[in-house]
Amino acid sequence: MTDSTEKGGTDAAGAMADESVPRAEVGAGLAFLHGAVGTALLQGVEAQAHLYALTELLIARGVIPLKEFERRKAAAMKSTTDEAMEQWQGAQVFPDESDKYDVEPVDIDCLQRMGLCHAACCRLEFNLSRQDVAEGVVRWDFAQPYKIKHRDDGWCSHCDPATKTCGVRDHRPIVCRQYDCRQDARIWVDFERRIPNPELAKLAGK
Ligand code: SF4
Ligand code: SF4
Structure with missing residues (x-):
């Protein structure tokens, strides 16, 4: 989810913007x-x-x-x-109205850690911002507007199944830019000592 250039992956956003929704x-x-x-x-x-x-x-x-x-x-x-x-709550958006392109992303050495965390951050649920929805690049779940769309395997639909890199990196939501896993107990028992939450071992090989 972070700005690590190593976890950047390919940005297929341009292509996705043109791609019609199935x-x-x-x-x-x-x-x-x-x-x-x-x-x-x-x-x-x-x-x-x-x-x-x-x-x-x-x-x-x-x-x-x-x-x-x-x-x-x-x-x-x-x-x-x-x-x-x-x-009535209806459709919900992420409340931060900041321009995501002005946000300084959190920088974490994701690629060196993905063997441990299995990009579990890209399995978390969150709402897209108005900016994301209007932009139309990042997919949202039609059944739960405006939650980011996940695949059946639990990862974000933009997370490459093989490499776990982000397919919309340049357009990723503000939530992904700001997310900091270091203190998130769902991900790390001890970030500095590289000890992941034992639950994440179940994700290995998926
Ligand atoms: S858009 Fe999806 S794949 Fe990309 S960083 Fe956010 S949660 Fe991960
Ligand atoms: S859980 Fe943390 S280290 Fe792992 S991919 Fe996500 S942001 Fe990077």
Whole structure:
């Protein structure tokens, strides 16, 4: 994730910018979205039907005074909407709005360490910034906007499976530029003494 020239890899960003997003990937993202929206819609319609039927019955039988009901409905509608808007997180971006190209990247001797860390930093989850999304080079996960896209093997989709180098180095997100693994216990027990987290041994050969 860092600025090590040794872990730089090839920057295929130019090519990737021109490359259209695979249709299967878009299709999977849209299918997920359509499924989730469809389920929520049907559940909402069913709940609404129950409520209408119940309310009509109670009003018809004189249990609920209509005017009082309308007043309470308007108040409940407002508080429910306010609460929903507060809870809605929707798509999330990394909050730092700095220009990533102005950021001084952390410098670590990655290539000398990758036999130990297996580039585990490129398996971490994080959100892209607005700049990354607008730039359209770094892929995000359509099912979890705007998390960086991982492959099925767990590494970032831009991390070369064989060399573990970054395929979009010149355009990599601000998170990758700023990330410092030295104090990250998920990666190192002792960075200086080159002792990785024992859990990372499971990644060897993957
Ligand atoms: S973009 Fe992906 S491969 Fe490149 S440094 Fe960031 S996490 Fe690693
Ligand atoms: S975990 Fe640290 S040493 Fe390993 S590739 Fe990532 S930044 Fe470099």
